[in-house]
Amino acid sequence: MKFLENIVHKMEPKFAKGGKLEKWNPIFESFTTLVFTPAHVTSKGTHIRDGVDLKRTMMTVIIALLPCLLFGIYNTGHWEMVAAAGDRSLDFWSNGGDKMIAGLIVVLPLIVVSYGVGLTIEFIFGMKNGHSLHEGFLVSGLLIPLIMPADVPLWMVGVATAFAVIIGKEIFGGTGMNILNVALLSRAFLFFAYPTSMSGDKVWMAGVENTNVTGFTGSTALGDLASFMSEKPVFENLETFTNNYSLSDSIFGYIPGSIGETSMIAVLIGAAILLITGIGSLRIMASFFAGGLLMGLLMNVVGGNDYIMLPPLYHIALGGFAFGAVFMATDPVTASQTATGKIIYGLVGGMLAILIRVLNPAYPEGVMLAILFMNVMAPIIDHYVVQSNIKRRLKRLKTT
Amino acid sequence: MSEEVKSKAPKEPLFSKKNKKLVTDPLMDNNPVTVQVLGICSALAITVQVEQGVVMGAAVLFVLVLGNLIISLLRNLIPSRIRIIVQLVVVAALVIIVNEVLKAFLPDVSEKLSVFVGLIITNCIIMGRFEAFAMANKPWPSVMDGIGNGLGYAGLLILVAVFREFFGSGSLYGIPILGSPIPTPDSPLGSGLYEMGYMNNNMMILPPMALIIVGIIIWVQRIRNKDLVETH
Numbered sequence: 001m002k003f004l005e006n007i008v009h010k011m012e013p014k015f016a017k018g019g020k021l022e023k024w025n026p027i028f029e030s031f032t033t034l035v036f037t038p039a040h041v042t043s044k045g046t047h048i049r050d051g052v053d054l055k056r057t058m059m060t061v062i063i064a065l066l067p068c069l070l071f072g073i074y075n076t077g078h079w080e081m082v083a084a085a086g087d088r089s090l091d092f093w094s095n096g097g098d099k100m101i102a103g104l105i106v107v108l109p110l111i112v113v114s115y116g117v118g119l120t121i122e123f124i125f126g127m128k129n130g131h132s133l134h135e136g137f138l139v140s141g142l143l144i145p146l147i148m149p150a151d152v153p154l155w156m157v158g159v160a161t162a163f164a165v166i167i168g169k170e171i172f173g174g175t176g177m178n179i180l181n182v183a184l185l186s187r188a189f190l191f192f193a194y195p196t197s198m199s200g201d202k203v204w205m206a207g208v209e210n211t212n213v214t215g216f217t218g219s220t221a222l223g224d225l226a227s228f229m230s231e232k233p234v235f236e237n238l239e240t241f242t243n244n245y246s247l248s249d250s251i252f253g254y255i256p257g258s259i260g261e262t263s264m265i266a267v268l269i270g271a272a273i274l275l276i277t278g279i280g281s282l283r284i285m286a287s288f289f290a291g292g293l294l295m296g297l298l299m300n301v302v303g304g305n306d307y308i309m310l311p312p313l314y315h316i317a318l319g320g321f322a323f324g325a326v327f328m329a330t331d332p333v334t335a336s337q338t339a340t341g342k343i344i345y346g347l348v349g350g351m352l353a354i355l356i357r358v359l360n361p362a363y364p365e366g367v368m369l370a371i372l373f374m375n376v377m378a379p380i381i382d383h384y385v386v387q388s389n390i391k392r393r394l395k396r397l398k399t400t
Numbered sequence: 401m402s403e404e405v406k407s408k409a410p411k412e413p414l415f416s417k418k419n420k421k422l423v424t425d426p427l428m429d430n431n432p433v434t435v436q437v438l439g440i441c442s443a444l445a446i447t448v449q450v451e452q453g454v455v456m457g458a459a460v461l462f463v464l465v466l467g468n469l470i471i472s473l474l475r476n477l478i479p480s481r482i483r484i485i486v487q488l489v490v491v492a493a494l495v496i497i498v499n500e501v502l503k504a505f506l507p508d509v510s511e512k513l514s515v516f517v518g519l520i521i522t523n524c525i526i527m528g529r530f531e532a533f534a535m536a537n538k539p540w541p542s543v544m545d546g547i548g549n550g551l552g553y554a555g556l557l558i559l560v561a562v563f564r565e566f567f568g569s570g571s572l573y574g575i576p577i578l579g580s581p582i583p584t585p586d587s588p589l590g591s592g593l594y595e596m597g598y599m600n601n602n603m604m605i606l607p608p609m610a611l612i613i614v615g616i617i618i619w620v621q622r623i624r625n626k627d628l629v630e631t632h
Contacts, residue, residue, distance in 0.1 A: 153597055167612060171619070193603035 008032050027123055030133035054175075058138040060277050064270035065142055065260070065327065069107075071253060072260035076150045076206060077103030079218075079256045083208040086216040092254045106206045107259055110145035113154050117161040118144075125170045136175030136182070136333070137165065143183035143327060146260025147320065147368075148190075149203040156194055160186040180375045181334050184324075184368055191368070199223075199364065204256040220256050221245045222319045222357070222364040228307040229361040238306040242314075250317035261323035264316075271326040280330045283342040288325035291350020292316045299358055308358050315354050324367035325350065334375040338385040345381055349374040414540065422544040426552035428625075433556045434618045435628060438524040443557055444610040446516050450573045453561030455502065455509050457554025459517060461547070463494045464526055468546035471534035478535075487530045488521070495520045525553055560613050568604030570594075 015028040077099030082090050118137045126133050144161055164186035169178040191198045201219035202208060208218035224234040224241065235241040249255055253263025261267070274280030296312025303309060316322060329335060329349055336345040349370050356366025363369060432438050439460075446452045470490050471478075478486050499517045502510040510517065520526065529549055534542040565571055570578035570593070579592010581600060603609045622628045 155597075156599075159601075189603065192606065193601045194599050195602060197599065 024127070025132075027127070027133065030123075030126075054135045055138070057279055058135045060279050061139045061274065061327075062142055064273035064280075065139075065146065067266035067269040068146060068260040068263065068323065068327075069142070071263045071266040072146060073103035073107045074099055075103070075253060075256075075262055076106050076259055077101065078254075079150070079205040080106065080207055082256075083205040083216070083218055088216075102206075106150050107145060109154055110148060110152070110157055110259070111142065113157050114144040114161050115141040117158045118165050121162060121165045121170070125174065129174075131174075136169070136178075140164075140182040144186050147183060147187050147258050147323070149198060149258055150206040151203040151208065152190070152197055156190055156197060157186075160190045160193075163189045176333055178333055180372055181328055181331050184328055184372055184375075187368055188372060204258075218256060220319075220364075221250065222257075225307050225310065225318075226357075226361045226364040228305050233306070235306075238309055241306070245318075247311075247314060247317060250314065255318075258320060261320040264322045267322040267326050274326065274330070280326065281332075281335065281342055283339060284330045284335055284346040285325055287343045287346030288329050288350040289316055289322075291347040291352075292321055292325070292354050293350075294347075295351040295354035299354065310358075312354075315357070319357075319365050320367045321350075321353060324353070324371055328367075328371050329374070331375075334378060336378045336381050336385075338382050341378070341381045341385040344385075345374050345378055348377075419541055419544050422541055423548035423551070426545075426548040427555060428552075428621075429628065431552045431556060431621075432525045432528075432549050433553060433614065434621055436525075436528070438528055439553055440611075440614065442516055442519065442523060443553075443560060443614060444607045446513055447557055447561040447564050447610050448568065448605055449512075449565050450558060450561045451509060452512055453557040454554070454573075455506060456513060456516065457550070457557045459495075459498045459502070460520055460523065460525070460553055461550030462498060463491060463520055464529060464550040464553075465543055465546035467491055467494055467526060468529055468534040468542040469539055471530045472537060472539040472542035475535050475537075483531075483535065484527075487527060490530075491521050491526055525549060556614075556617070559617065560610055563613050564604045564610060567601045568609075570600050 011028070015025040074096070078090070078092060080102050081095070081099060082088055115137075118141045119133070122133055122137050141161075144157065144164075148157060164182045168180050168182050168185040169175065172178050187198075197203055201217040201223055203218070204220050205218040208216075219234065221241075224245075227233045228235075235244065245255060251264045253266065255262050271280065271285060275282055275285075292315055293312045296310070296315040299308045300310075300312065316325075325346075329346060336342045352373060353367040353370035356363050356369055360366070426432055429435065433440065433443055442456065442460075446456045467487075467490050471487060474486070495518065498520070499510070502513070502517060529545060533545045537545070562572065565573075566577070570576060570581065576592075578598065579594050581594045584591070601609075
């Protein structure tokens with residue numbers, strides 16, 4: 001380590017103001033602070049002495065994402081083999097090594113494209129505006145591949161990432177200023193720009209469009225469920241559906257879906273890491289789940305078609321609900337900031353997610369839209385929470 | 401608006417500097433859409449294809465020039481309390497003429513533009529120019545002002561439409577440029593660029609993307625001309 005530090009110190013004057021490579025300072029600084037704690041410290045005012053900065057916060061989130069990533073890679077490999085064999089009853093845990101490699105071949109390019117495009121744009125903006133690389137993209141860059149279907153073309157991921165980083169973040173002033181969650185924005189962009197590559201039953205398993213087995217479709221649980229609202233449902237009724245997708249399969253994640261979101265167990269491990277380190281907000285996570293369960297129960301009481309009667313536990317186990325609640329809704333920049341606001345934000349977000357799912361067949365997955373909507377609403381929620389606080393205190397002041 | 405010119409020297413050449421400025425200003429630095437942010441609604445609605453943009457731009461140009469001329473001629477006769485009604489009558493009459501002409505000679509474009517030709521009546525640019533310029537200026541400068549603003553509006557419409565049609569449908573003015581996305585027995589993905597896996601961007605056809613494109617044009621314009629950046 002000392003050896004590395006020496007090299008860095010030797011290089012520093014070249015990048016400092018007036019140095020030969022002054023223009024490249026943002027890049028230099030980004031890499032050095034990734035490895036070493038920056039030397040500059042706050043000079044006045046009260047401050048907390050702590051090794052945690054934005055970079056280390058982001059690194060913790062990435063560590064929390066690792067279980068999802070690893071499981072996602074394996075799951076992608078598994079379903080690629082299922083698609084090739086045309087047999088859904090393939091044993092999940094056999095042939096592990098092959099599945100891991102097959103999954104890596106699909107997922108790794110997605111990660112490379114997402115980071116490559118995103119960081120390049122960040123560097124360009126950083127050099128133009130003379131600040132160091134913003135750390136926010138470290139997490140967004142990993143989230144983007146995890147919420148993509150396995151079969152999405154790489155160039156689409158690149159376009160979506162560029163759109164999300166420029167329009168979603170840099171225009172507003174970079175990390176910490178964005179209104180919408182960058183990763184979700186990239187997914188929403190793809191969802192509306194290239195709907196055939198982002199929904200339906202052809203995209204969720206790598207290579208499914210080449211399968212020669214007749215009658216095999218690569219549909220997901222949510223897609224099948226949404227078909228209850230159409231003329232020709234995939235399953236006859238809810239019972240045949242639950243026989244096909246058991247609750248434990250959905251919780252463990254042995255189902256097709258976007259790369260990183262299928263396993264609720266992996267998501268919950270990530271949630272535990274976020275909560276123990278104090279980075280994720282328990283208020284948002286808990287209220288988001290509560291909102292989903294509440295809305296699921298409410299829908300059960302109302303009744304209607306088979307989809308509406310789906311048990312609420314299924315709702316939060318299927319699709320990206322848990323992933324969205326833990327990693328997307330808790331984004332500290334776009335979520336509500338006040339304590340009460342966080343609870344309202346999570347509760348309404350969870351309820352909306354289920355509402356969109358069961359009532360709109362065009363959007364089988366409502367979590368993305370629900371969180372984006374709540375991102376927009378978060379400042380308003382905060383405003384009213386603060387206002388009511390002020391009002392309450394003013395009243396107290398008057399009575400004394 | 402700022403370019404209100406009230407009393408002028410009696411004899412001024414037709415294409416004096418001032419008059420020329422009336423035409424050139426709205427094209428760039430005082431563009432009705434990107435700088436004054438007027439007429440946004442129609443810019444979002446009818447810029448899916450270049451052809452629609454061109455026709456719409458021409459229609460607004462026609463209404464704006466003739467309307468400015470008529471209002472300017474009548475400006476001393478219009479009682480100020482009912483001036484809005486008089487202006488509306490003038491626009492409405494002109495828009496009906498435009499609508500009938502389009503229906504007669506360009507029926508398919510007219511069908512695509514549908515209600516938006518009628519909605520030229522409510523286009524803020526037109527009422528804005530009548531109120532701000534034609535009511536206070538002589539006929540000739542008013543005509544020049546109409547030409548400038550009409551062209552500024554049409555230019556932006558066409559610019560937005562070029563982006564939207566190229567990325568949204570892979571064509572320009574109805575002519576396919578990137579090949580055909582329609583699958584044939586030989587190539588299931590279509591021909592040209594589509595064969596390599598390219599796909600049209602559906603979002604470009606939706607109005608939100610038009611708003612984003614207008615926003616990006618405003619962004620680029622303000623980078624080039626720092627005077628336009630609002631301070632607050």
